[in-house]
């Protein structure tokens with residue numbers, strides 16, 4: 001069995017679904033079900049004995065200790081986090097609580113459990129921490145992409161909290177010998193992406209006839225990876241990664257935000273044309289920039305490619321088409337996640353722009 005934390009969120013749910021599509025090894029899924037956690041993402045696993053869902057917090061030491069003792073997982077994969085940069089600017093506290101304190105408590109519970117395993121189980125055990133390229137800070141246009149040796153220069157409360165958690169994971173290996181692995185991935189997109197993030201927000205706003213809010217000049221660059229490729233990278237690192245190492249994950253897909261939004265609009269124009277025959281790109285609206293907005297991220301994934309033979313299966317063109325098609329095919333999912341709490345967030349963040 002493996003323990004997955006945050007497995008009802010965007011990447012965690014994709015990971016659990018992909019894992020159980022390829023393996024009969026059961027998944028214990030611990031998720032706090034914050035606004036971002038959604039059991040509907042896992043609806044296809046209803047009644048599947050290989051999936052055991054537990055509603056709870058990674059910071060609840062007693063709960064985690066009990067789950068570890070009872071289920072004896074051979075690995076923990078930590079997705080649980082507060083993940084939205086804009087929310088971290090409005091309210092950093094929750095990010096410190098889950099991403100830093102929660103990771104600390106999880107590490108401590110796992111260390112106690114791991115310490116009690118027999119020698120074989122101890123050496124086979126892995127704690128895989130899922131992190132982000134944002135810990136490395138922001139790149140100038142001509143800078144080389146981030147390697148694993150890049151200094152940590154986090155700029156937002158979110159990235160600072162993730163950087164802190166990465167440091168804790170590293171220290172638990174060096175000080176206590178816990179067999180850890182860390183992955184630092186670029187921007188994901190795909191099914192079940194909560195529509196507070198750029199790509200799903202643009203799809204749902206476009207279809208609702210709302211403005212498409214571009215922060216600043218829209219020339220910030222992100223490096224996009226289809227979520228299932230991130231999941232395959234995590235599986236590969238779990239299987240063959242060298243203990244104590246970090247692996248950057250990315251698909252060499254750097255694109256300015258404005259290009260992304262035009263691509264999404266173009267696909268919607270093709271697949272669900274507006275009634276008036278105009279392009280959805282007419283809904284693009286420039287709004288005030290994100291404070292401290294990182295200009296460019298780019299991931300150098302050569303270590304993962306070279307050492308573990310990983311490669312993404314999707315290009316940006318194939319992945320973004322699948323993504324837009326998924327949102328068009330799943331209007332109920334979109335309607336359900338656009339709850340009162342979601343509307344409050346949109347109001348807070350986009351007053352006068354997109355709300």
Ligand code: NAD
Nearest residue numbers: 006008009010011032033034036037057058080081083188
């Ligand atoms: P998400 O916000 O969609 O999901 C996070 C999940 O964690 C939710 O299900 C939430 O309920 C759960 N959670 C939050 N606090 C918890 C707690 N205290 N205890 C247990 N569960 C808790 O996030 P995501 O986009 O799926 O990201 C997953 C992980 O991947 C995060 O660690 C994030 O930093 C990292 N990451 C994300 C991206 C990206 O582009 N989305 C890229 C690289 C790395």
Ligand code: DAU
Nearest residue numbers: 083084085132133134186187196197198213214215220257
């Ligand atoms: O790089 C990995 C990170 O990618 C993950 O660690 C984070 O969890 C994930 O949220 C994501 O962070 P970003 O801040 O890059 O993603 P977001 O979708 O919020 O924004 C992408 C870009 O689009 C960013 O430059 C801000 C811009 N943007 C975003 C929104 C929501 C807009 O222009 N308008 C918007 O309304």
